[in-house]
Amino acid sequence: MSGAQASAPARPVDVAVGILMKPNGDVLLGQRPAGKPYAGYWEFPGGKVDPGETILEALKREFMEELGIEVLSADEWCGVEHVYEHAHVRLHFFISREWRGEPQSLENQAFAWQGVVSVEPLLPATIPLLEWIHR
Ligand SMILES: Nc1nc2c([nH]c(=O)n2[C@@H]2O[C@H](COP(=O)(O)OP(=O)(O)OP(=O)(O)O)[C@@H](O)[C@H]2O)c(=O)[nH]1
Numbered sequence: 001m002s003g004a005q006a007s008a009p010a011r012p013v014d015v016a017v018g019i020l021m022k023p024n025g026d027v028l029l030g031q032r033p034a035g036k037p038y039a040g041y042w043e044f045p046g047g048k049v050d051p052g053e054t055i056l057e058a059l060k061r062e063f064m065e066e067l068g069i070e071v072l073s074a075d076e077w078c079g080v081e082h083v084y085e086h087a088h089v090r091l092h093f094f095i096s097r098e099w100r101g102e103p104q105s106l107e108n109q110a111f112a113w114q115g116v117v118s119v120e121p122l123l124p125a126t127i128p129l130l131e132w133i134h135r
Helices: 055-067 124-133
Strands: 013-020 027-031 046-048 070-083 088-100 111-114
Touching: 013 027, 013 055, 013 070, 013 124, 046 055, 055 070, 055 088, 070 124, 088 124
Parallel strands: 013 088
Antiparallel strands: 013 046, 027 111, 070 088
């Protein structure tokens, strides 16, 4: 047997994920763009933490890059680890109710504010979060 394995890397990659929440409870979801794993699946905005960055810094950077908004405050909510065939991720979910600017699609992604989430399919690791949010 050769040593080469097709399994995902053992060490998880940290990902900062933000749930923008309006006063009425609506949350913003984005659709993964073509060319990325799970293209077309819906997720909360965010992305991988760069070396030397804190998770909150990564969250703020991703929201500026993807949506052109400044996150003014965000509360760490929960962490979820998931092993995909393409990656082992450690997702750090934040809830933000305070931001400056109107979200715009700067990276050709579709976005949708959702009360009861009805877009699909959703990224597998994100599905349980939607149940927890509405509690
Ligand atoms: N943003 C985000 N990523 C999620 C969620 N749920 C989930 O499993 N992920 C996973 O977390 C990882 C995020 O990586 P990404 O590829 O979107 O991040 P990025 O924009 O920094 O990527 P790149 O710079 O490599 O293109 C993906 O493996 C994605 O499948 C979610 O709700 N939001």
